[in-house]
Amino acid sequence: MRFDVVTIFPEFFDTLDISLLGRARRGGTVSWSIHDLRGHTHDRHRTVDDTPYGGGAGMVMRPEPWGEALDGILEGADDPLVIFPSPAGDVFTQSMARELSAESHLVFGCGRYEGIDQRVVDHTAARARTRLVSIGDYVLNGGEVAVVAMLEAIVRLVPGVVGNPESLVEESHEDGLLEYPSYTKPQEWRGMTVPDVLLSGNHRAIAEWRHQASVERTRRVRPDLLPPE
Numbered sequence: 001m002r003f004d005v006v007t008i009f010p011e012f013f014d015t016l017d018i019s020l021l022g023r024a025r026r027g028g029t030v031s032w033s034i035h036d037l038r039g040h041t042h043d044r045h046r047t048v049d050d051t052p053y054g055g056g057a058g059m060v061m062r063p064e065p066w067g068e069a070l071d072g073i074l075e076g077a078d079d080p081l082v083i084f085p086s087p088a089g090d091v092f093t094q095s096m097a098r099e100l101s102a103e104s105h106l107v108f109g110c111g112r113y114e115g116i117d118q119r120v121v122d123h124t125a126a127r128a129r130t131r132l133v134s135i136g137d138y139v140l141n142g143g144e145v146a147v148v149a150m151l152e153a154i155v156r157l158v159p160g161v162v163g164n165p166e167s168l169v170e171e172s173h174e175d176g177l178l179e180y181p182s183y184t185k186p187q188e189w190r191g192m193t194v195p196d197v198l199l200s201g202n203h204r205a206i207a208e209w210r211h212q213a214s215v216e217r218t219r220r221v222r223p224d225l226l227p228p229e
């Protein structure tokens, strides 16, 4: 998989080289480029925003730098999917992460201020598959945090990135349920012990306990995830 990110804070993505994504990049499974939007401005102050038509507080990101930045990425690209993180987007879920992990080229456009001039999204949608995606109903200062979160969820599902694919199966949201509680050594810690069934070696009983624990945790914390009864 290849991905490109357009942002006014390219340094925000320096952390991508840490941990899983960095290993995937060094292994050749994933590649990426971070594009500084200000590199596509041509005035002395490298201006990326301006006042909104119709008035109102805040500033809107100008279309020209975005058009030039996306031209450089999209021209000659092979059917990329462009994603603009936005509170107005489709909610990002594990199933969307799995769907996006099958893409060969993702392009992320990080808005700031009051957002990007709408014509940028409209123009992009006329030349490439384009989606607005939200990571949640709260206010962020820009799309960068959302892109890092989405990349963490997406890239780990790209074949060859995670050493043991089995570890991807029993995870929260993967089967529609929250993950069961986990324990490791020591067997007793500050007077608290590990559920006996996990020490039994009875794999069927352990699997049943874990499934029941997932269902009970999901029913308690996220009943909305459970199928209608």
Ligand SMILES: Nc1c(O)cccc1[N+](=O)[O-]
Binding pocket: 085, 086, 087, 133, 134, 135, 136, 137, 138, 139, 140, 141, 142, 143, 146
């Ligand atoms: N929620 C939000 C925002 O306030 C700004 C940019 C992106 C998002 N989001 O992806 O959820």
